Amino acid sequence: MDCNELLNVAGYAGKILLESGAEVYRCEETMVKIAQSFDVDEVQAFVMTTGIMLSITHNQQNYTKILRIQKRGVDLHKIDSINELSRTIKAKQYKINDVMELLKQLDQEPRYSLFVTLFFSALSAFGFALFFQGSLFDAFCAFTVGFCIKITAVGMERNNVNAFFQNAVAAGVGAFITLLCVQLSVCDSMDTVMISGMMLLVPGLAITNAIRDTVAGDYVSGLSRGAEAFLTAIAIAVGIGAVLAVWMNVTGGI
Amino acid sequence: MWLIAVSGFTATVGFGVLFNIKGKKLYLAGIGGMLGGVIYSLCKMNECPEALSLFYAGVGFALYSEIFARICRTPVTTFIICALIPLVPGKGMYETMRYAVAGDAQTALQTGLDTLIYAGALALGIILVSTLMRFLCHHPKPSKTI
Numbered sequence: 585m586d587c588n589e590l591l592n593v594a595g596y597a598g599k600i601l602l603e604s605g606a607e608v609y610r611c612e613e614t615m616v617k618i619a620q621s622f623d624v625d626e627v628q629a630f631v632m633t634t635g636i637m638l639s640i641t642h643n644q645q646n647y648t649k650i651l652r653i654q655k656r657g658v659d660l661h662k663i664d665s666i667n668e669l670s671r672t673i674k675a676k677q678y679k680i681n682d683v684m685e686l687l688k689q690l691d692q693e694p695r696y697s698l699f700v701t702l703f704f705s706a707l708s709a710f711g712f713a714l715f716f717q718g719s720l721f722d723a724f725c726a727f728t729v730g731f732c733i734k735i736t737a738v739g740m741e742r743n744n745v746n747a748f749f750q751n752a753v754a755a756g757v758g759a760f761i762t763l764l765c766v767q768l769s770v771c772d773s774m775d776t777v778m779i780s781g782m783m784l785l786v787p788g789l790a791i792t793n794a795i796r797d798t799v800a801g802d803y804v805s806g807l808s809r810g811a812e813a814f815l816t817a818i819a820i821a822v823g824i825g826a827v828l829a830v831w832m833n834v835t836g837g838i
Numbered sequence: 839m840w841l842i843a844v845s846g847f848t849a850t851v852g853f854g855v856l857f858n859i860k861g862k863k864l865y866l867a868g869i870g871g872m873l874g875g876v877i878y879s880l881c882k883m884n885e886c887p888e889a890l891s892l893f894y895a896g897v898g899f900a901l902y903s904e905i906f907a908r909i910c911r912t913p914v915t916t917f918i919i920c921a922l923i924p925l926v927p928g929k930g931m932y933e934t935m936r937y938a939v940a941g942d943a944q945t946a947l948q949t950g951l952d953t954l955i956y957a958g959a960l961a962l963g964i965i966l967v968s969t970l971m972r973f974l975c976h977h978p979k980p981s982k983t984i
Binding site for chain 2: 591605606607610658659660661662663664667668671695696698701704705706707708709710711712713714715716775778779782783784788789791792793795796798799800817820821824825828829832
């Protein structure tokens with residue numbers, strides 16, 4: 585058995601997991617499970633939100649790989665599939681190459697298309713407006729606001745703008761559209777529309793992972809996820825706050 | 839109540855698509871969000887304090903997620919991340935910011951503190967369930983040594 589090959593496969597699986605937003609302990613466990621399916625003597629994995637260290641000992645030889653993770657997105661489907669794969673390797677007697685092929689296939693599976701994503705984020709904002717007891721007019725305004733927020737966020741993400749700025753600008757655009765709706769008096773409650781739109785930027789993954797990593801004892805990752813969630817909240821507040829302040833200054837009120 | 843349920847479901851399914859959940863798990867995640875929303879508004883209707891309602895809702899949807907994750911053999915996060923979102927105290931954060939922009943620092947601090955407590959209560963519910971489930975179902979094998 586080629587341990588270097590195994591290291592690459594396990595590392596690749598870990599990389600996809602971390603980039604898709606898995607918790608740290610899941611990433612470690614999955615890599616160890618994959619390596620152990622091929623009966624090596626010892627595996628150790630150490631993962632943080634920004635990098636992976638993986639080392640295998642076999643026949644008194646040590647092999648180590650370090651991966652740096654730059655991209656961080658959310659793709660729960662990939663986490664689900666890799667989780668499934670790592671459990672079945674031993675039972676289905678895959679070779680190392682087979683696993684690599686499967687991982688590559690998995691990595692290239694398409695997401696929902698841009699249009700579907702935009703539509704569903706707008707629909708989500710629509711749902712939130714009704715959830716927060718807004719009127720139907722509020723809901724339709726929130727639909728528009730959600731659409732604009734998401735299209736801004738996606739556009740900036742594609743141009744590799746950093747996360748803080750991305751959230752602040754998207755929130756600012758959302759606030760501006762809401763104020764326009766209020767000005768044209770199409771919506772009843774400005775607050776409801778604004779909050780429903782902003783819910784799209786809420787860092788649900790960061791909050792959940794901060795909690796789960798802390799519970800699992802990975803305090804470093806838990807804290808850094810918590811900081812990510814907190815910074816995102818601040819970015820949203822800065823974005824809305826700036827637009828509101830400028831609007832009040834220019835028009836003299838809301 | 840029906841409106842809360844349907845809108846909670848819609849909002850959560852929308853988020854499920856953003857997070858790229860596929861197949862029937864998408865609807866299951868939506869039901870998780872609906873459950874959280876319904877428990878929360880039921881508690882509010884019975885005059886529970888805000889933080890306690892969030893705690894109950896957190897426990898409710900976390901339990902649902904843990905159970906269905908085991909049935910579908912999928913990571914728990916698939917359901918929890920989506921179901922959590924309708925309950926995030928976005929309103930509190932927004933009001934804090936409004937007061938801060940208006941220059942009312944006292945009220946802003948007060949609202950901010952309340953919001954932190956609400957978020958903490960929600961997190962506490964999830965932590966409780968997650969710890970219980972680890973205690974009951976999770977038996978990590980020690981890694982093989984030479």
